[in-house]
Amino acid sequence: MTVTVSDATRATQVLSRPVTLNGLTVPNRIAMAPMTRMFSPGGVPGADVASYYARRAAAGVGLIVTEGTYVGHESAGQSDRVPRFHGEDQLAGWAKVVADVHAAGGTIVPQLWHIGMVRNHGEAPYPDAPPMGPSGIRVDGTEGAGHAMTQPDLDAVIAAFADAAAAAQRLGFDGVELHGAHGYLLDQFLWSRTNRRTDAYGGDAVARTRFVAEIVRAVRAVVSPEFPVILRYSQWKQEAYDARLAQTPQELEAILAPLVAAGVDAFHASTRRYWLPEFDGSDLNLAGWTKKLTGKPVITVGSVGLDGDFLHAFRGQGAELGSIDNLLERMERDEFDMVAIGRALLQDPEWASKVLAGRFDELKPYDAAALKTLS
Numbered sequence: 001m002t003v004t005v006s007d008a009t010r011a012t013q014v015l016s017r018p019v020t021l022n023g024l025t026v027p028n029r030i031a032m033a034p035m036t037r038m039f040s041p042g043g044v045p046g047a048d049v050a051s052y053y054a055r056r057a058a059a060g061v062g063l064i065v066t067e068g069t070y071v072g073h074e075s076a077g078q079s080d081r082v083p084r085f086h087g088e089d090q091l092a093g094w095a096k097v098v099a100d101v102h103a104a105g106g107t108i109v110p111q112l113w114h115i116g117m118v119r120n121h122g123e124a125p126y127p128d129a130p131p132m133g134p135s136g137i138r139v140d141g142t143e144g145a146g147h148a149m150t151q152p153d154l155d156a157v158i159a160a161f162a163d164a165a166a167a168a169q170r171l172g173f174d175g176v177e178l179h180g181a182h183g184y185l186l187d188q189f190l191w192s193r194t195n196r197r198t199d200a201y202g203g204d205a206v207a208r209t210r211f212v213a214e215i216v217r218a219v220r221a222v223v224s225p226e227f228p229v230i231l232r233y234s235q236w237k238q239e240a241y242d243a244r245l246a247q248t249p250q251e252l253e254a255i256l257a258p259l260v261a262a263g264v265d266a267f268h269a270s271t272r273r274y275w276l277p278e279f280d281g282s283d284l285n286l287a288g289w290t291k292k293l294t295g296k297p298v299i300t301v302g303s304v305g306l307d308g309d310f311l312h313a314f315r316g317q318g319a320e321l322g323s324i325d326n327l328l329e330r331m332e333r334d335e336f337d338m339v340a341i342g343r344a345l346l347q348d349p350e351w352a353s354k355v356l357a358g359r360f361d362e363l364k365p366y367d368a369a370a371l372k373t374l375s
């Protein structure tokens with residue numbers, strides 16, 4: 001099946017436009033979604049990791065959001081193969097990643113991460129560090145597997161995020177993304193199931209934003225005013241796909257407003273399928289609602305370029321729900337500003353350049369074997 005010229009031109013026109021996130025101009029609308037790869041032994045991203053990102057930047061990805069990288073707090077993570085964002089060797093590894101991505105013409109932000117109560121006892125890199133979260137409750141509701149964070153714990157984690165953001169700017173990164181999604185620490189504070197605190201960090205939906213807002217403020221205070229601070233958040237959680245922080249647009253607005261006031265420059269609204277409406281009565285997705293309610297630039301994500309329908313539609317077979325036509329229509333309406341691509345970019349490092357040039361026939365269908373290598 002051949003692609004019509006108008007399909008190709010339309011994709012090029014819509015996706016090739018630059019976009020501004022605070023002081024950063026991203027050359028086009030395509031971002032690489034953050035994806036944990038576990039190819040960084042000792043928490044050090046090596047030359048292979050730098051090439052992996054640079055390859056995608058050279059092939060048209062406008063903004064790379066790195067895999068989640070642990071902030072400098074002992075309980076932040078539980079794998080010695082996930083890159084860390086503290087320590088001399090680790091930061092030297094990141095400096096090479098930044099240099100290679102910039103040399104390839106791309107922009108890049110690290111995704112700063114603390115996993116909170118997802119952590120198990122006895123795991124690397126700090127086996128003695130305890131799991132901790134807002135109330136010591138796991139995402140599945142289990143109690144007793146860790147402890148409720150004390151004020152010194154909260155202060156230490158806030159400082160760890162600020163230190164990491166300062167390091168990111170020092171190393172030449174173009175901004176930072178805070179991982180506030182998917183049931184990890186920041187999201188554990190936002191969610192009523194995992195946050196049962198009775199102090200100022202718990203209570204209603206607005207009170208539950210306090211910890212995240214304090215992190216955003218602390219980050220803002222150590223980076224320059226034009227340095228973009230992106231917050232990724234989601235309704236869904238690992239192990240709880242149907243979870244929701246907000247049942248209505250009004251509830252969502254109540255959660256987002258204090259985060260904007262704290263200094264978030266852009267949101268990355270994580271959904272598993274970008275075409276699904278978030279609330280009844282409108283076909284806006286979570287990113288669309290986030291933009292409408294905050295006025296900030298927003299990145300959407302979720303199964304772009306993965307299924308057969310998308311490829312069919314690329315090949316001129318009509319507008320299916322998850323098709324390129326649907327995506328482009330939403331971007332033409334300014335429902336959201338950027339689209340992040342995850343698995344399709346693992347499969348095909350040249351996904352962005354092919355799409356930007358309308359070479360849709362060359363796209364490769366996704367195969368989970370792509371998860372196993374860093375090619």
Ligand SMILES: Cc1cc2nc3c(=O)[nH]c(=O)nc-3n(C[C@H](O)[C@H](O)[C@H](O)COP(=O)(O)O)c2cc1C
Pocket residue numbers: 033034035036037067068111179181182232270271272301302303304306340341342343344371
């Ligand atoms: C292997 C893998 C690792 C992931 N790691 C992260 C991560 O570190 N941080 C994060 O916010 N999301 C992570 N995600 C979620 C992706 O960023 C993205 O939201 C999800 O894959 C949906 O996009 P896609 O359908 O284009 O793949 C990961 C996804 C995959 C497949």
